[in-house]
Every structure is written in C-alpha cells, then in structure tokens.
Amino acid sequence: MTPAAYRPVVLDESPEHEHGPSGLLKWITSTDHKVIGKSYMITSLVFFLLAGLMAMLIRAQLANPDSTLLSQHTYNEMFTMHGSLMIYLFVGPVAFGGLANYIVPLQIGAPDMAFPRLNALSYWLYLGGGSLMMTGFLTTGSAADFGWVAYAPLSNSINTPGAGPDLWIVALLLTGFSAIFTSVNLVSTIYYLRAPGMTMFRMPIFTWNMLVTGILILIAFPVFTSALVLLWCDRHLGTHIFEVSGGGVPVLWQDLFWFFGHPEVYILALPFFGIVTDVIAVFSRKPIFGYRGMVFATISIAALSTSVWAHHMFTTGVVLLPFFSLMSYLIAVPTGIKFFNWIGTMWRGSVKFDTPMLFAVGFLVTFLMGGVSGILLASPPIDFATHDTYFVVAHFHSVVMSLVMAAFAGFFYWYPKMTGRMLREGLGKATFWLMFVGTNVTFLPMYLVGLKGMPRRIAEYAATDGFTTLNRISSAGSVLLFFSVSIFLVNALVSWWKPIPAGDNPWDASSLEWATTSPPPQHNFLKIPPIRSQRPVWDHNHPEDRIIEREGPRLGALVASAGGGTVLLDEVGLVGADTIETRDPDR
Amino acid sequence: MGVPGVGKPRWIARFSLLSMLAVVLGGCSLPTFGAFRGATTQGQAEFKLWSWMTIAGLVVAVIVWGLILWAVIAYRRRDPDKMPRQFHSNLPVEIIYTTIPLIIVAFIFFYTVTTENKIDALAPNPAVTIKVTGFQWGWSFSYRNSAGKQIALVETAQRRPPVLAGNPTSPEYPQFVLPLGETTRIVLQSADVVHGFYIPAFNFSRYALPGVTNTFDFTPVHTGVFPGHCSQYCGLYHAEMLFSVRVVKPGAFQTWLNAESASGVVA
Numbered sequence: 001m002t003p004a005a006y007r008p009v010v011l012d013e014s015p016e017h018e019h020g021p022s023g024l025l026k027w028i029t030s031t032d033h034k035v036i037g038k039s040y041m042i043t044s045l046v047f048f049l050l051a052g053l054m055a056m057l058i059r060a061q062l063a064n065p066d067s068t069l070l071s072q073h074t075y076n077e078m079f080t081m082h083g084s085l086m087i088y089l090f091v092g093p094v095a096f097g098g099l100a101n102y103i104v105p106l107q108i109g110a111p112d113m114a115f116p117r118l119n120a121l122s123y124w125l126y127l128g129g130g131s132l133m134m135t136g137f138l139t140t141g142s143a144a145d146f147g148w149v150a151y152a153p154l155s156n157s158i159n160t161p162g163a164g165p166d167l168w169i170v171a172l173l174l175t176g177f178s179a180i181f182t183s184v185n186l187v188s189t190i191y192y193l194r195a196p197g198m199t200m201f202r203m204p205i206f207t208w209n210m211l212v213t214g215i216l217i218l219i220a221f222p223v224f225t226s227a228l229v230l231l232w233c234d235r236h237l238g239t240h241i242f243e244v245s246g247g248g249v250p251v252l253w254q255d256l257f258w259f260f261g262h263p264e265v266y267i268l269a270l271p272f273f274g275i276v277t278d279v280i281a282v283f284s285r286k287p288i289f290g291y292r293g294m295v296f297a298t299i300s301i302a303a304l305s306t307s308v309w310a311h312h313m314f315t316t317g318v319v320l321l322p323f324f325s326l327m328s329y330l331i332a333v334p335t336g337i338k339f340f341n342w343i344g345t346m347w348r349g350s351v352k353f354d355t356p357m358l359f360a361v362g363f364l365v366t367f368l369m370g371g372v373s374g375i376l377l378a379s380p381p382i383d384f385a386t387h388d389t390y391f392v393v394a395h396f397h398s399v400v401m402s403l404v405m406a407a408f409a410g411f412f413y414w415y416p417k418m419t420g421r422m423l424r425e426g427l428g429k430a431t432f433w434l435m436f437v438g439t440n441v442t443f444l445p446m447y448l449v450g451l452k453g454m455p456r457r458i459a460e461y462a463a464t465d466g467f468t469t470l471n472r473i474s475s476a477g478s479v480l481l482f483f484s485v486s487i488f489l490v491n492a493l494v495s496w497w498k499p500i501p502a503g504d505n506p507w508d509a510s511s512l513e514w515a516t517t518s519p520p521p522q523h524n525f526l527k528i529p530p531i532r533s534q535r536p537v538w539d540h541n542h543p544e545d546r547i548i549e550r551e552g553p554r555l556g557a558l559v560a561s562a563g564g565g566t567v568l569l570d571e572v573g574l575v576g577a578d579t580i581e582t583r584d585p586d587r
Numbered sequence: 588m589g590v591p592g593v594g595k596p597r598w599i600a601r602f603s604l605l606s607m608l609a610v611v612l613g614g615c616s617l618p619t620f621g622a623f624r625g626a627t628t629q630g631q632a633e634f635k636l637w638s639w640m641t642i643a644g645l646v647v648a649v650i651v652w653g654l655i656l657w658a659v660i661a662y663r664r665r666d667p668d669k670m671p672r673q674f675h676s677n678l679p680v681e682i683i684y685t686t687i688p689l690i691i692v693a694f695i696f697f698y699t700v701t702t703e704n705k706i707d708a709l710a711p712n713p714a715v716t717i718k719v720t721g722f723q724w725g726w727s728f729s730y731r732n733s734a735g736k737q738i739a740l741v742e743t744a745q746r747r748p749p750v751l752a753g754n755p756t757s758p759e760y761p762q763f764v765l766p767l768g769e770t771t772r773i774v775l776q777s778a779d780v781v782h783g784f785y786i787p788a789f790n791f792s793r794y795a796l797p798g799v800t801n802t803f804d805f806t807p808v809h810t811g812v813f814p815g816h817c818s819q820y821c822g823l824y825h826a827e828m829l830f831s832v833r834v835v836k837p838g839a840f841q842t843w844l845n846a847e848s849a850s851g852v853v854a
Contacts, residue, residue: 072823072824072826073823076820076822076823076825146820146822147820151780151781151819151820153779153780153781153797154780154781154820154821154822159723159779159780159822160822244797244798249798250781250796250797250798251796251798251799284662284671285664285670285671286671286673286674286675287673287674287675288675289674289675289676289677290675290676290677290681291675291676293676293681293685315783315792315793315794316794316796316799316801317793317794317796317799317801317803318796318799321700321703321707322696322699322700322703325696325699325700325703326692326696329692329695329696330692332688332691332692333685333688333689333692336684336685336688337681337684337685337688339651340680340681340684343651343654343655343658344677344680346658346659346662347658347662348662348671348672348674349662349671350662350664350665350666350667350669350670350671351658351659351662351663351664352663352664353659353663361655361659364655365652365655368648368651368652368655369648372644372645372647372648373644375640375644375695376637376640376641376644379636379640379695379699379702379703380699380703381632381633381636381637381699381702381703381706381790382633382636382637382640384633384706384790384791384792384793385622385623385630385633385637385787385790385791385792387783387785387792387818388783388785388792388818388819388820389785389787389818447621448621451620451621451622451623452621452787453623453785453787453788453814453816455783455785455816455817455818456818456820457820457825457826458816458825458826459825459826460826461826462753462754462755464753464754465754465755465814542670544670545670545673546673547673547675
C-alpha cells in the first residue's frame with residue numbers, strides 16, 4: 001500500500017471561526033488542553049525558579065563552616081520548601097500536567113483531552129494548592145519546616161505547630177486531587193480518543209509512558225492524599241494515628257508516605273524517559289530500537305515500583321530487608337533494557353546534535369550515575385552506612401537533574417510546536433553545557449562528602465569536620481546551574497522579541513503532533529495522515545524509508561485460529577509483530 | 588538479517604582489564620572510593636560489600652558510558668543526505684542485555700544478604716549493654732549490668748539555646764566509651780521524634796523510632812575517638828545533635844566505667 005495523501009478529517013470548526021471570550025477571560029475559562037498545558041508549564045517553571053533560588057540560599061549557607069547566613073530555623077524552611085516545590089510542584093506537574101497535557105492528545109490524533117473541564121479543574125487545583133503552600137511564608141510561624149517527607153511525629157501539632165505546616169498539608173491535598181484528576185483524564189484519553197489506525201503498539205513511547213504514569217498516579221496518590229487527611233486529623237481532631245501515646249504507630253506514616261513516595265519517583269521519571277526515547281529516535285533518524293521491549297520495561301518498572309517503598313526505611317529496623325532489597329535491585333533490569341534501547345536507537349543511525357539531543361545525551365550520562373549509586377543504596381548494609389547522608393542527596397540529585405535535562409530536551413524539542421518559533425541554538429547549547437558541567441560540579445562532590453559522614457539537612461557543620469572544601473566546590477557548581485537556567489529564560493525572551501518561524505516539522509520528526517500546524521489550531525488537526533506504523537509523519541515524508549507492518553506469520557496464524565480474539569489483539573497491535581524493511585543502503 | 592557485532596573484542600578487553608585491576612587491588616587492600624574502612628567487625632563487613640559492589644557498578648557504568656560515547660561519536664551525522672538503515676530490533680542483542688543484568692542482580696543479592704546477616708547478627712552474651720536514647724536534641728547513653736540496672740550514664744547536658752555546631756568530639760557533646768575487641772549491645776530508643784543514630788566510621792546508622800526498640804551489636808577493632816551525628820532530621824537543632832564514641836582497651840574501659848559509676852550520676 002502506498003502512502004496516501006493526508007486524508008481530510010471532518011471538523012466542525014477551524015481556527016478562523018473561533019468564538020467566545022478573548023484575552024485574560026479566555027485564559028481563565030479555557031478548557032483547551034493546549035492552553036491548560038501551557039499554563040501548567042509556565043506555573044511549574046515559576047515554582048522551579050523559586051525552588052532553585054532556595055537551593056542557591058542553601059548552597060550559600062553551606063559554602064562556609066559555622067555559617068550564620070541563615071538561622072537554623074530559616075535553613076530548615078528552605079530545604080523543606082525547596083524539596084516540596086521541586087518534587088510536588090515542578091518535576092511532576094511539568095510533565096503530567098504540562099507536557100503530557102499538551103502533547104499526548106496531539107500524538108494520538110485527538111481533538112482534546114477526554115474531560116476538558118476536569119482538566120481545567122486540575123489546573124486550578126494545582127495553581128491554588130501551589131500558591132497556598134507558598135503563603136506559608138507569610139504566616140507568623142513561617143512555612144513548613146519538617147522536611148518534604150513530614151515524618152511523624154515531628155509533623156504533629158506539638159513539634160511543628162502553626163499555620164505553615166497546615167497550609168502545606170492542605171496544599172498537597174489540593175495538588176493530590178489535581179494529579180488524580182489529570183491521570184484519570186490522561187488514561188481515558190489514551191484509551192478512548194486515539195485516531196483511527198493508532199493502535200496501542202503504534203503510540204509514541206512518550207504517550208505510552210504517560211499512560212503508565214497515569215496508572216501509577218492512580219495507585220500512589222490516593223494513598224498519599226488519604227495519609228495527609230490522617231495527619232490533619234492527628235494535628236487538629238485529637239486522633240493518635242501516628243502517635244505512640246494514643247496507641248498509634250509513627251512508622252505507619254513512613255510506610256504510607258513511601259508507598260506513595262517510591263512510585264512517585266517513577267511518576268516523575270517515566271514521562272522524561274518517554275521524551276528522551278522519542279528525541280533520540282528523531283535525532284538519530286531511526287525507529288526506536290526494541291520498541292516493545294521498551295514498553296514492557298516501562299510496565300515492569302511501574303509494577304516493581306509499587307513493592308520497593310521500604311528501601312527508604314532500611315535503617316528503621318522494622319522492615320523485611322531481603323525482600324525490598326531484591327525488588328529494588330530488580331528495577332535495574334528493565335532500566336538497563338532502556339539504556340541499551342537508547343544506545344541501540346543511536347547505533348548505526350545518523351545522530352544530529354541539536355539542543356534537544358544534547359540534553360537527551362546529557363540525561364543518559366547523568367542518569368547512569370544516579371542509577372549506579374541507586375543500586376548501591378538498594379543494598380541494606382551500604383544503606384546503613386550512607387542513609388540520610390549527602391551520598392543519598394547526591395544520588396537522587398543525579399537522578400532528578402538528569403530528569404531536568406530531559407525536561408529541557410522536551411522544552412527545546414516541542415517549543416517550536418507550541419509557539420511556532422524556534423529557540424536559539426547557540427543559547428540552547430550554552431544552557432546545556434552549563435547545566436551538564438554545573439550538575440556534575442555541584443553533585444559529584446556530595447557523594448564524597450556523604451561518604452565522609454556529612455548528614456543531610458544540617459544547617460551548619462564545623463571547620464574540623466573536613467566537609468568544607470567539597471561543600472565549596474558544590475556551591476560553585478550551583479552558580480553554573482543558576483546561569484544555565486538564566487540563559488534559558490533569555491532564550492525564551494529572545495524568541496518572543498525576534499521570532500524565527502518554526503514551520504510545522506522543524507526536526508523532521510515522526511509522530512502525529514508534527515502533522516499539524518505550529519501552533520496547532522483549536523481542535524488540533526485539519527487533516528491527519530494515515531496511521532500505518534509507529535511513525536505516521538515519517539512514513540508520509542520518507543515513503544522510501546518507511547517500515548511496513550505486516551501480519552506476523554507465527555503469532556498472526558495462531559491468533560487467526562483463535563477466531564474472535566483476533567479483533568482484540570489487532571486492536572493492541574499484537575499481530576503486527578513482524579516487519580519488513582523497504583531499503584537497505586548497506587546492501 | 589546480518590547486523591554485525593558491537594565491537595565485542597573491545598568490550599571484552601576493557602572489561603577484563605578492569606576486572607583484573609579490581610582483583611589486583613583486592614589482593615592487597617580493597618579500594619575505599621572515599622568511604623570508611625570500618626572501625627568495627629560489622630563496619631568492615633559492610634566495607635567489603637561496598638568496595639566490591641562499587642567496583643562492579645563502576646565497571647558496568649564505564650562500559651555503558653563507553654557505549655554512549657561510542658554511539659554519539661561513531662554515528663554522528665556526517666552526510667545529511669545519507670539515510671541510515673531503518674532497523675529497529677536485534678533479538679540476540681536484546682536477550683543478552685536482559686539476561687546479563689539478571690545474573691549480576693542474583694550475585695549481588697546473594698552477597699548483600701550474607702553481609703546484612705553478619706551485620707545484624709546479635710551475640711548471645713554481649714560484654715557490655717548500653718541503652719541509647721535520642722531526644723530533642725541530644726543523646727543519653729545508659730550502661731546496664733546483666734540485671735538491666737543502670738551502672739553509668741553519659742548524656743547531653745541540657746543547655747538551650749545551643750552554640751553553633753562544633754566538633755562532635757568536643758567536650759560539650761556526650762562521649763560514650765566502648766571496649767576494644769569486645770561486643771557491645773546497643774538498645775536504641777527515642778524519647779520523642781525519629782532520630783538517626785549514626786557513627787560514620789562504624790559504617791552504621793539506625794533510627795531511634797518512637798515506640799520501637801532497635802537492638803544491634805558493635806565489636807570495635809580500632810581504638811580512637813569517632814564522631815557521631817543525628818542523621819534523621821528531627822527539628823530545629825538537628826545539626827547540633829552530636830556525640831562521639833571513644834574505643835579503648837578493655838582494661839582502660841573497666842577503669843573508666845568504675846570511675847563513672849562512682850561519680851554518682853547513676854540513678
């Protein structure tokens with residue numbers, strides 16, 4: 001079958017015939033996933049900048065021994081709010097609220113999310129919750145200062161009284177519901193709103209990962225949100241759920257928190273794995289290597305991530321060490337598969353290093369460091385020696401900084417689609433190199449200072465501790481990160497003042513979002529190309545180099561004999577197992 | 588379809604070189620990679636595991652970093668008009684990179700479990716028993732006799748607001764004493780919130796959890812003074828919840844204990 005021209009899709013309205021409010025009122029009342037997605041991204045970037053400034057204060061405090069720049073109390077607030085903003089209000093929401101909201105409907109050829117008004121509600125809950133958390137700084141008792149994990153009984157009303165901690169709890173209840181609603185929306189959209197021909201196994205990996213992320217959110221967030229209600233009851237209604245005095249169990253909070261907290265790590269990571277996968281394939285001009293292996297690896301990571309939570313609790317003395325250790329080690333296997341798939345995608349490709357690809361490679365290098373140190377920490381004896389030290393801080397910052405790099409890969413990759421303008425390559429590359437070098441200069445010394453015995457969350461250390469030099473190197477690195485992000489903001493401003501038009505498909509990319517205009521019209525598509533593989537736009541633009549799916553002889557025949565099952569399997573694409581290649585320049 | 592190998596000889600050369608290096612280093616003394624060698628038998632067991640797992644981790648990391656570097660250099664776009672072959676899988680390679688990590692995991696899991704059993708093992712008759720209590724923001728070390736009665740007490744003096752965090756070994760922080768070569772039982776509790784009882788040089792930390800009693804053993808193998816910290820964030824003065832431990836020969840320990848008992852702090 002030859003690739004047909006784009007076939008028109010029936011549309012009841014075109015962008016020229018938009019009705020309704022404009023300006024601020026349009027933004028407030030919009031249920032368009034693209035508007036909501038952009039609002040999410042901008043809001044989460046503001047939280048990212050605020051949390052980054054808090055990190056700069058933390059680094060300034062730790063640059064000297066016996067530092068009195070911040071009081072102990074202020075320092076405790078700073079690391080609590082830095083962690084809370086980054087984890088709850090930036091890394092997650094920018095992915096599942098921002099990028100996924102904007103990109104997933106486009107990637108599957110849908111006109112909008114399944115529940116547009118619920119989508120708007122999610123955003124307003126998120127904005128309300130996030131702002132509420134920040135208002136803690138305006139209260140007399142100050143913002144929450146019990147760490148982003150709020151361990152009981154430190155988080156009770158005796159040890160941390162005041163409105164700041166209460167605002168923190170209510171804020172997370174709101175953003176918790178926001179995340180739950182968003183994932184209901186994402187999962188429904190991906191299941192029900194795929195364009196004709198878009199079988200499950202033709203979805204881009206980013207969309208696949210958002211589906212799995214959505215399911216993980218539905219597993220993890222209700223537990224956390226409920227636990228917050230219980231914490232609130234302990235603080236205000238006189239219950240003793242996490243209090244020894246009334247027969248409660250403090251460690252229950254840790255169990256509930258980490259039952260959310262560890263899947264949360266993958267809720268944060270999987271979307272960015274998806275971005276990197278798609279970016280590497282596009283900039284290598286090749287299909288994804290081991291696509292199905294990638295999908296099953298993602299699903300296994302998600303499944304395993306629900307049974308590893310107590311590796312955060314190895315030193316409590318009350319968890320079954322071998323079980324949680326084994327489950328944590330096992331996550332290395334599907335993660336390893338992903339690494340080899342990413343390398344395999346570049347293998348014998350034609351790799352071009354535009355800014356998104358640089359960030360994707362930066363992600364690979366940095367994430368590997370986080371992964372290897374993560375395997376060490378999955379070993380209970382090694383965790384006994386390093387738990388709650390800067391070694392752990394270094395480990396998870398290697399991971400989250402790699403995710404930040406992947407987020408920037410996504411920004412640079414999709415910015416042309418969302419705005420119709422290109423970001424400047426030179427400034428983009430400067431952002432990348434400063435971030436890559438800055439990340440390593442900031443966080444590699446933390447591994448060493450952790451091994452020397454520096455505990456995390458301490459406001460000061462003594463000159464005799466021997467932590468000074470390594471901390472100064474870290475603080476110097478954080479300045480590089482500051483400039484890196486600043487240059488990115490300049491880049492966005494430059495593109496605003498002096499636009500370079502992007503065109504519909506500046507990267508010669510392959511998934512459906514590149515089939516529409518930049519930015520897309522209100523209901524996304526005027527025409528949709530036929531979807532006959534994982535790369536509909538590529539098939540259209542490169543008919544000579546497309547991969548034609550055909551019914552796999554083995555599985556296909558088996559399924560055909562099973563009769564009615566065929567329809568279902570065809571729906572998920574299981575009978576497209578084998579492919580033939582149309583051209584081989586090596587032969 | 589014929590997809591050539593991934594430069595396997597180079598892999599193998601690199602891998603065996605590093606493994607040989609590791610073995611040679613292991614023959615004399617294991618590399619520390621910045622960690623403590625461990626001043627107790629338990630800490631030394633942890634150190635051996637740490638060192639070997641770090642070697643294994645670095646070997647894997649260097650191989651994968653090497654592959655990434657190789658892919659981005661060897662396959663950088665030279666000719667914009669040349670389209671790469673559109674292959675998307677290679678079953679043998681995929682099977683290899685799924686199986687090898689599984690085997691590695693099996694090995695490190697086995698080594699981990701045997702080590703953690705050593706570290707968590709409790710001696711039937713410890714020479715000394717100390718009940719350690721963490722509180723906001725200090726520690727108390729209560730030496731018990733075989734009947735469970737307190738015979739000596741070392742604890743953080745109540746003095747708030749505190750000065751800046753000093754050296755954990757300086758006199759304003761409590762210092763408890765352990766006998767060299769003998770097994771001491773620590774019975775760890777918390778009086779209020781969660782604290783972390785952490786002695787870096789012993790390669791060990793354990794939570795002091797309200798409502799839970801944690802029990803573990805130390806068998807020191809080096810004399811000296813070692814700093815200790817509270818590792819789990821516990822509120823305002825977390826950074827100043829310091830202590831130290833001094834390991835002395837058994838005779839000196841007995842002298843110290845007698846002096847402490849006689850000093851009258853004992854309840």
